[in-house]
Amino acid sequence: MLKILVDEDMPRPTARLLQSLGIDTIDLRDIGLKGSTDAVVFKYAQKHRMIIISRDREFGNVLKYPLGTHYGIICVNLPYTFIRQQILDAIKRFFVEVERKRLPNNLTILEVGRYRIRQRP
Numbered sequence: 001m002l003k004i005l006v007d008e009d010m011p012r013p014t015a016r017l018l019q020s021l022g023i024d025t026i027d028l029r030d031i032g033l034k035g036s037t038d039a040v041v042f043k044y045a046q047k048h049r050m051i052i053i054s055r056d057r058e059f060g061n062v063l064k065y066p067l068g069t070h071y072g073i074i075c076v077n078l079p080y081t082f083i084r085q086q087i088l089d090a091i092k093r094f095f096v097e098v099e100r101k102r103l104p105n106n107l108t109i110l111e112v113g114r115y116r117i118r119q120r121p
Contacts, residue, residue, distance in 0.1 A: 002100055005045045007054035008034055010076065011084040014053070014091060021095050026050070046071055051103055053091075060109060067107060068120035074108045 006027040018025040051072035060075035107118040
C-alpha cells in the first residue's frame with residue numbers, strides 16, 4: 001500500500017482527497033512539521049517509507065535526491081496560477097490513471113495533462 005507525505009505547499013485538502021482514493025496519507029502540517037526544511041521533510045519520509053508529494057521543484061533535483069536513494073517523490077509541476085480546485089483535479093486524475101505500483105522509489109513529475117516517471121537504475 002502506498003504511503004504519501006503531503007508537503008505544506010500543497011492545497012490543504014490534498015490529504016483528504018488521497019485518503020478518499022484509498023491511499024494512506026499524512027499532511028506534514030498535521031504532525032508538527034509545518035515550516036520544516038526540505039531535509040527534515042525528506043528524512044521523515046524516508047524513516048516512515050513514504051512518498052513525498054510537493055510543488056517544491058527542489059525535490060525533483062536528481063543531483064540532490066538521486067534516484068534509488070528515496071522511497072519516492074512526486075513533484076507537482078503545475079502553473080502557480082492554478083487555483084486549489086485545478087490542482088486537486090489534476091492530482092485526482094493522476095492517481096486514478098497511474099499504475100500506483102510504479103511510484104515507489106521513483107521520481108514522478110506531474111504536469112498539465114501528463115506525467116513522467118523517472119525510474120531508479
